[in-house]
Amino acid sequence: MKRRIVEINADKCNGCGLCVTACHEGAIELIDGKAVLISDIYCDGLGDCLPNCPTNAIEIIERDAEAYDDDAVKMRIRAKKAMEAQGEEEPQQVEKTLPCGCPGTMAKTIEKKITLTPQIQTKATNEEGSPSELMQWPVQLRLVHPNAPYFNNANLLIAADCTAYAYANFHRDFIKSHITVIGCPKLDDNDYYRQKIAEILMNNKIKSITVARMEVPCCGGIVSAVKTAMLQAGVIVPYREVTIGTNGEIKE
Known part of the structure; x- marks a missing residue:
């Protein structure tokens, strides 16, 4: 089916990774220092990642692509969180003000x-x-x-x-x-x-x-x-x- 989807210009990409954190669906990853759309089914085409790109390497185009799969996205996010949480501890909450006079x-x-x-x-x-x-x-x-x-x-x-x-x-x-x-x-x-x-x-x-x-x-x-x-x-x-x-x- 033809639909709106993200396209990333590898030549413009500087590998900053801001789009990776901006994409709520987890559709973008850094591979060999470049942002890559890992699967059409994870991209909803709304372009949350666009404003975060400092080099304008991302645009929304229309092309033949697999349909966005919300269930697959939820499964991916759950799996990613589980992997990140494995063996991890909650960050320690440390007082944000420093003692004076040291x-x-x-x-x-x-x-x-x-x-x-x-x-x-x-x-x-x-x-x-x-x-x-x-x-x-x-x-x-x-x-x-x-x-x-x-x-x-x-x-x-x-x-x-x-x-x-x-x-x-x-x-x-x-x-x-x-x-x-x-x-x-x-x-x-x-x-x-x-x-x-x-x-x-x-x-x-x-x-x-x-x-x-x-x-x-x-x-x-x-x-x-x-x-x-x-x-x-x-x-x-x-x-x-x-x-x-x-x-x-x-x-x-």
Whole structure:
């Protein structure tokens, strides 16, 4: 039958994944870094995904397609939720205000030294002699202030906690030349992350965002938080997403 249905231009798609979360029927997935309509029967043709595409890669066309199957959509959504819930826990509800007066949460920029004395090197470098590339403190997303001066004109790295432990050269390949914030999407409140990141984007000129996540499913929460924060803030910046395997290798 001929009906209205989504068409995705792979050449225009930048792989941001915003359409994936916008599609309530779960008809779109990211495959090899591109949005793909996985089956005609899941697409109702209403175009909920259109306004979320920053590159206008999605349009509604008329073509011969299988009829929309609401029962199949409901089964798919139930199965997806069951898979996501398997072994997962509810995010911990943590107080969203920070205690006042703690010197450990004071925002500060870390100045880098051009040369290090042998005495300092033994403390500030790892066994291979690589210096720390951290440019600011604190790093926990819950502790940083959205108006901290180091955020302005920054290349922002948003990393899941485990990434720096899994990937050996994390300082050299990720933290270097970036302002770094970290968090755990499994143990923390992703809605809080979304709101905090949106505040950072609205209050500062961010040059780019790199998201470093682990390959485990629960780590998808930090990706979702960043993408929805960009939508909430109305700020779209150059975006890069890197997945690190539990074996320490970069997956994509």
